[in-house]
Amino acid sequence: MTQQHQSIAFGKPGIEPRWTQGNKNGVGTAYAISSRVWFTLSNGILNEVYYPTIDCPQIRDLQYLITDGSSFLHEERRHLHTKTEQISPHVLGYKITNSDPEGRYTITKEIITDPRDSCILQHTRVAGDKEILSKLRLYALCSPHMGIGGWNDNAKVVEVAGVKILTAHQDNNWLAMAATVPFTRLSCGYVGISDGWTDLADNFQMDWEYIEAEAGNVALTGEINIEEHQEFTLGVAFASRLHDAVTTLLLSLDVSFEKHKARYIEQWQRACENFLPLEKVSCDGGNLYNSSFSLLLAHEDKIYPGAMIASLSIPWGEAHSDQQQGGYHLVWFRDMVNSVTALLAAGHSTTALEALIYIAASQQADGGFAQNCWINGEPYWTGIQLDQVAFPILLVWRLYREKALRQFDPYPMVMRAAKFLIHHGPATQQERWEEASGYSPSTLASQIAALICAATYARSRGDNSTAQFIEEYADFLESHLETWTVTTEGSLVPEIKRHYIRINPVDIHDPQPNEDPNQGMLAIANYPEGEKSQFLAKEIVDAGFLELVRYGVRSPHDPLIVDSLKVVDAVLKVDTPYGYCWHRYNHDGYGQQEDGSPFVSYGKGRAWPLLTGERGHYELAAGHDVQPFIQAMEAFASDTGLLPEQIWDEQDLPEAHLYLGKPTGSAMPLAWAHAEYIMLLRSAKDGRVFEWIPEVAQRYQNGGKQTKFLEIWKFNRQINALKAGYTLRIQANTPFRLHWSISDWQTANETNSTATTLDIHFVDIDIEANQKHPIKFTFFWIEANHWENRNYQVNVTG
Numbered sequence: 172m173t174q175q176h177q178s179i180a181f182g183k184p185g186i187e188p189r190w191t192q193g194n195k196n197g198v199g200t201a202y203a204i205s206s207r208v209w210f211t212l213s214n215g216i217l218n219e220v221y222y223p224t225i226d227c228p229q230i231r232d233l234q235y236l237i238t239d240g241s242s243f244l245h246e247e248r249r250h251l252h253t254k255t256e257q258i259s260p261h262v263l264g265y266k267i268t269n270s271d272p273e274g275r276y277t278i279t280k281e282i283i284t285d286p287r288d289s290c291i292l293q294h295t296r297v298a299g300d301k302e303i304l305s306k307l308r309l310y311a312l313c314s315p316h317m318g319i320g321g322w323n324d325n326a327k328v329v330e331v332a333g334v335k336i337l338t339a340h341q342d343n344n345w346l347a348m349a350a351t352v353p354f355t356r357l358s359c360g361y362v363g364i365s366d367g368w369t370d371l372a373d374n375f376q377m378d379w380e381y382i383e384a385e386a387g388n389v390a391l392t393g394e395i396n397i398e399e400h401q402e403f404t405l406g407v408a409f410a411s412r413l414h415d416a417v418t419t420l421l422l423s424l425d426v427s428f429e430k431h432k433a434r435y436i437e438q439w440q441r442a443c444e445n446f447l448p449l450e451k452v453s454c455d456g457g458n459l460y461n462s463s464f465s466l467l468l469a470h471e472d473k474i475y476p477g478a479m480i481a482s483l484s485i486p487w488g489e490a491h492s493d494q495q496q497g498g499y500h501l502v503w504f505r506d507m508v509n510s511v512t513a514l515l516a517a518g519h520s521t522t523a524l525e526a527l528i529y530i531a532a533s534q535q536a537d538g539g540f541a542q543n544c545w546i547n548g549e550p551y552w553t554g555i556q557l558d559q560v561a562f563p564i565l566l567v568w569r570l571y572r573e574k575a576l577r578q579f580d581p582y583p584m585v586m587r588a589a590k591f592l593i594h595h596g597p598a599t600q601q602e603r604w605e606e607a608s609g610y611s612p613s614t615l616a617s618q619i620a621a622l623i624c625a626a627t628y629a630r631s632r633g634d635n636s637t638a639q640f641i642e643e644y645a646d647f648l649e650s651h652l653e654t655w656t657v658t659t660e661g662s663l664v665p666e667i668k669r670h671y672i673r674i675n676p677v678d679i680h681d682p683q684p685n686e687d688p689n690q691g692m693l694a695i696a697n698y699p700e701g702e703k704s705q706f707l708a709k710e711i712v713d714a715g716f717l718e719l720v721r722y723g724v725r726s727p728h729d730p731l732i733v734d735s736l737k738v739v740d741a742v743l744k745v746d747t748p749y750g751y752c753w754h755r756y757n758h759d760g761y762g763q764q765e766d767g768s769p770f771v772s773y774g775k776g777r778a779w780p781l782l783t784g785e786r787g788h789y790e791l792a793a794g795h796d797v798q799p800f801i802q803a804m805e806a807f808a809s810d811t812g813l814l815p816e817q818i819w820d821e822q823d824l825p826e827a828h829l830y831l832g833k834p835t836g837s838a839m840p841l842a843w844a845h846a847e848y849i850m851l852l853r854s855a856k857d858g859r860v861f862e863w864i865p866e867v868a869q870r871y872q873n874g875g876k877q878t879k880f881l882e883i884w885k886f887n888r889q890i891n892a893l894k895a896g897y898t899l900r901i902q903a904n905t906p907f908r909l910h911w912s913i914s915d916w917q918t919a920n921e922t923n924s925t926a927t928t929l930d931i932h933f934v935d936i937d938i939e940a941n942q943k944h945p946i947k948f949t950f951f952w953i954e955a956n957h958w959e960n961r962n963y964q965v966n967v968t969g
Contacts, residue, residue, distance in 0.1 A: 178380065180326075182364025184387030188321020190488030190495065191218045191232050194839040196255040197811050198466065198483045199263035201286040202438040204473040208289040208409055210282065211483050215253030215269045217282065219316075219488075222289055222344075222409035225472045225480050226500045226546045229344060229409060231314040231321065233293075235278060236368060237271075238375045239306045245271065246368075247278065255811055258283075260461045261443040262436050263469055265811065275303045286434040290408040290423035294432075297401045305398050310377065311405055312367050313348055313391040317341035320493040326359035326389040328382045331417055337391040338413060347416040348407045351424050352400040354393035359384040367392025404428045439465060447518035449852040454802040460852060462812025463845035464517055467510050470842050477525030478546045481506040482838040486816070487769035489836075497551050499838050501543040504530060505603060506843045508562040512569060513846035516853035516861050520575040527570060530563045531584045537594075538587035542601065555600040555679075558614045560588050561621035568624035568864070582632065589625040590929040592618050593644050594904060597651070597888065598679050603715065604755055606696040609708075610655035610675040610686070613715030619645050620722035623867045637928045642870075643900075647881045649724060649871055656716070657731065658709035660689045663738050663757075670735040671716035673756045676708050682889045697760030699773045706758060713756035714739045714782060717789045721860055723868030727793035736789075745778045745820045747832030750803020752778035752818060753786065762817055763835040767827025770837070777817040777835050780807040784847035788860050797855050804848050807832065814848065815839035884965060892966040896940045899965060901948065902933040905955075909934040911948035923953075942967045 197212035209221040216234035221227055237245040245251060251269040258264040264283040271277070276299030283292055297309065317324045318341045326339045329347075335357055337348040358380045360366035367390060370379045377394060395403065408420035423431070446464055450457025472478040485491060485498030507530075511523035533548045534540060539560050541550035567581045596618060602611035622645035630638040655675050661668045676693045677684035685691070691708040698704035716735055719725040725732055743754040755761075759776025763769070780803075787800025808814050815834035823830045854861045869875040882893040885902040893899055901909060906926065912919045913936075924932035936946060945966045950959040 178382045180358075180360040180365045180379075180381035180384035182361040183385070184322065185361030185366070186363030186388060187492050188231070188316060188362065188388040190228075190316070190485045190491050190498070192489050193484040193486040193498075193837050194815060194834040195484060195813060196809060197257075197263070197265045197282075197813070198469060198840060199265065199283065200469050201284045201435055202442045202468070203286055205287050206284050206289055207473050208284050208291060209469070209483060210284065210291050212255060212265060212267070212282065214248040215251060215255065215267050216248045217291065217293065219483070219485070220291060220407065220409070221483065221500065223411070224474055224546045225470065225478075225483070227319055228485075228500065229315065229317055229346060230407070231316045233311065233313045233407065235295075236310040236312050236371055237276070237278075238308050238371055240308055240375050242375070244371050244375055251278070257462070257811055258432070259436050259440075260458075261465050262439040263465050264432070264435055271299075275299055276307060281428070281432065283432055283435045285419075285423040285431055286438055288408070288419050288423055289410065290406050290419050292423060292428060292431055293405040294428040295403055295405060297397045304401065307397055308377075309395045309397045310367055310371065311348070311350070311393045311395065313337070313339075313346075313407065314362065315339035315346055315389060315391065317344040317346065319496050321388045322493055323386050324389045325386060326384045326391055328357050328359060329413070329417070331421065334421070336417060336420065337393055338416065339389060339391060340413065343411045345410050345413050345416040346407060347413070347420045348391060348393065348405070349420055349424065350393070350395060350403050350405045352395060352403040355396050356380055356394040358392045360390055360392070362388045362390050366390035442468060445518065447853070447856075449517060449849070449856055452801070452852050452855040453805065454798060455805045459805045459808050459812050459814075459848060462808075463814070463849050464514070464519075466813070466840055466845050467514055467842060467849075468522065470510065471522060471525075472546050475529060475546050477522065477527070477529035478502055479507045479510050479526060479842065480546070481843065482816070482841050484838040484840075486837040487771070490769040490771050497543070499841075501545060501551050502533075503543045504533075504540050504559040505556070505562055508566050509846040510842045512566065512862065513849040515569060515573065515575075516850045520570065520573060523566065523570060524575060524577060524579065527563070527566055527581060528579055530566070531581060534584055534587060538589075538591035539595070542605070554605065555595060556603070556605065556614075557592060557596055557599040558603055558617040560591050561617040564588050564621035564625050565617070565862075568628065571628065582628065585625050585628055586637075586929060589622060589641055590931060592622060593641070593929065593931060595679075595887070597648055597655075598677050598684070600679050602674055604713075607674045607676055607693060608679050609677045609691070610688075611673070611715060612652070612656045612671050613718040615648055615652060615656065616716075616718035616722055616724055619648050619724050620864055620867050622648075623870060624864065627866050634928060640927050640929070640931075643879065643881060644883070646876055646879065647883055649876075650881070652719070652724075653731070655686055656688060658688050660709055661738065663710060663712065664741050667734050667738055669731060670712065670738045671731070672709055673711045673713040673715065674708065679887065682887055683891060684888075695758050695760060697770070697773050704760075711756055711758065712738055712742055714743070714753060714785065717785055720789055720792050721785075721862050723864050724871050726872050727789060747778075747818065747820070749806030749832045750799060751783060751786075752780060752803065752807070752820070752832070753782040754778055754820070755782070762837065763819065763829065767824045767829050777837075778820040779817055779844075780804055780814055781841065781844040781847045783807070784844070784851045787851045788854055791854055791858075792860050792863070797851070801848075801851060801855065804844075804851070809834070809839070813840040814844040816841040816844065884963075889963065890965055892968050893938065895938055895942045895967050895969060897938050899936045899938055899946060900933050901936070902931060903950070904931060906932050906953040908951040908953060909948055910951060911936065911946065913942060913944055913946055915944045916947060938967060
């Protein structure tokens with residue numbers, strides 16, 4: 172291998188790097204785990220490529236530049252008319268046709284990966300009038316962002332066996348690019364200063380041929396003589412060393428593209444052979460179902476089985492530099508459980524079990540889970556989201572019911588997660604939108620459902636006392652739902668005073684919060700400085716309460732659910748040419764700005780197609796027609812079967828490429844949206860919500876709950892009053908002796924705490940109906956052998 176050392180590029184380090192748009196037209200990877208590379212497409216070109224794990228982008232984009240050498244310079248992504256198609260159903264490979272607006276030439280590309288190794292393959296055909304082609308010059312322009320960033324990359328031309336190859340690297344991340352025909356000219360430069368685009372934009376000629384560019388935002392340029400070669404394959408290989416990258420590249424290019432393509436298609440078709448025929452209840456003949464199934468499988472990593480990211484995208488990436496490392500290519504346990512639950516709904520259990528094992532390996536010592544994490548389990552954000560602790564328990568329950576756990580025993584994980592929910596709840600630091608603390612209907616729904624599943628699991632193991640303890644805590648949550656999360660002073664729809672709110676914003680660090688949902692002030696995230704961002708919580712709504720119906724905690728015909736939906740529709744519903752869609756909540760600031768520019772730190776929340784799916788699940792539960800919701804989700808998808816996180820919800824804004832009912836610049840595809848769609852199909856086929864839990868519905872809708880009026884005091888929620896006739900449960904995480912009085916210390920009692928297998932200890936005090944005095948108590952900590960040295964008091968009300 173010969174390295175060229177002369178002619179170092181000028182302009183170090185180049186302009187500030189940026190990522191690219193978050194809405195993709197395609198994402199792809201080989202199904203084989205030996206091919207550890209993923210690609211994305213938009214505007215007719217290759218975008219971020221991920222290697223060696225699905226959370227590590229290595230390039231920003233790769234496109235062709237076309238010039239006649241004298242009068243024009245075309246970029247594929249800016250100047251050509253583009254059409255993107257899947258090469259076959261189920262298969263995440265694409266055909267892109269990019270055409271000159273004046274009809275002079277067409278570039279047709281088929282993009283896949285080497286089905287056995289980590290190399291992107293872009294088979295290219297250039298067609299047009301022979302005289303025109305004789306004047307055209309074609310340049311491959313690649314913008315590396317090695318190791319999740321655009322700064323400090325190094326580029327160099329190397330030669331192997333007479334073949335000149337463009338390379339880039341940072342640390343142990345290497346890229347090598349060549350084609351099945353030789354580059355007639357090659358150059359490495361700094362973006363915006365000495366790169367190929369800047370060179371050609373000046374006079375339509377490639378005047379610079381720099382062999383090396385170090386430690387900057389670099390670009391690689393290679394010229395291909397299309398007068399002689401109208402058909403060729405461009406390859407971009409990745410490895411941890413230069414030698415491996417070059418070897419992979421040359422081996423991949425040595426096999427015909429048609430052979431690679433045939434094997435690539437065969438892999439995906441085999442992977443999708445045995446899924447359930449849910450296309451029968453679709454409205455598009457199964458197109459979106461086929462794509463959704465493959466897309467969810469593709470969002471799993473190949474080194475860490477079961478680890479699935481939220482999206483192969485960086486929302487509004489064009490507005491973000493290296494400081495935006497995470498994007499959506501991280502593990503959110505909520506999104507991941509939704510994704511594998513959808514695969515289960517499609518009849519595929521293997522990935523769901525792999526995900527469960529990955530989740531168990533990611534569980535923290537206290538039983539919780541990170542807000543999100545890199546594929547290797549390292550936390551990225553560290554907020555506490557109780558629904559993300561509940562979801563793994565729900566996944567266990569479903570695999571248990573499907574008899575799909577094989578030899579893996581998740582019981583210890585379930586009990587640790589249940590302990591976390593009981594210890595840290597009932598308020599969550601963040602609800603499912605990751606922005607607010609408090610009592611959230613959707614988070615409480617997942618907690619209640621998960622705890623009942625955990626209790627059922629415990630009882631199946633013969634541990635009835637633990638099952639009863641967990642059930643009683645779930646009953647405590649369920650009995651407070653309306654008290655915590657329903658306003659009695661609604662004003663959004665004047666005739667509806669009682670409805671669920673988005674969240675009752677209590678602070679988890681306040682042990683004695685005001686729990687009245689009529690009084691709290693909610694701070695809304697993603698607002699510009701100086702603009703009003705605090706609102707009465709009773710006036711902020713979302714449809715998260717529908718999770719109560721989804722799991723069986725509440726009936727779809729519950730008058731409070733029905734009234735709350737009327738409020739949601741009045742405030743959040745959007746009518747598009749493709750069907751109805753809904754905002755997350757009113758006054759949302761997370762979305763495209765008013766003028767269509769990207770969200771940076773503020774914007775305006777747009778409509779989310781996954782919420783159309785959630786509404787469809789409710790309508791099915793209520794006995795209504797679900798087809799309009801299936802049809803709307805299919806219409807929100809791209810021609811290549813990708814569902815966006817958000818759609819534009821106002822009049823068309825052509826100058827910003829934003830159209831009512833079509834994607835914004837956030838994330839596309841969003842795995843959660845595809846999961847919701849698949850589950851909606853399965854639910855429609857079964858005539859019952861797939862995630863509905865019979866044990867939950869039996870307990871809370873069909874009289875299965877034993878009536879026990881329970882109020883819980885614990886150190887993170889120190890209640891100041893309870894009703895006479897209730898049981899007061901005093902709870903702590905270590906053994907204690909409770910010194911307590913119901914007679915203002917005229918007499919006193921001592922009771923040793925009852926231990927549970929969850930390492931939670933409690934004392935129950937039954938409050939008589941005629942009790943007048945407050946309950947006063949203190950603790951003697953048995954293991955530490957000391958008193959608490961302060962008294963606590965709970966008043967008794969009539």
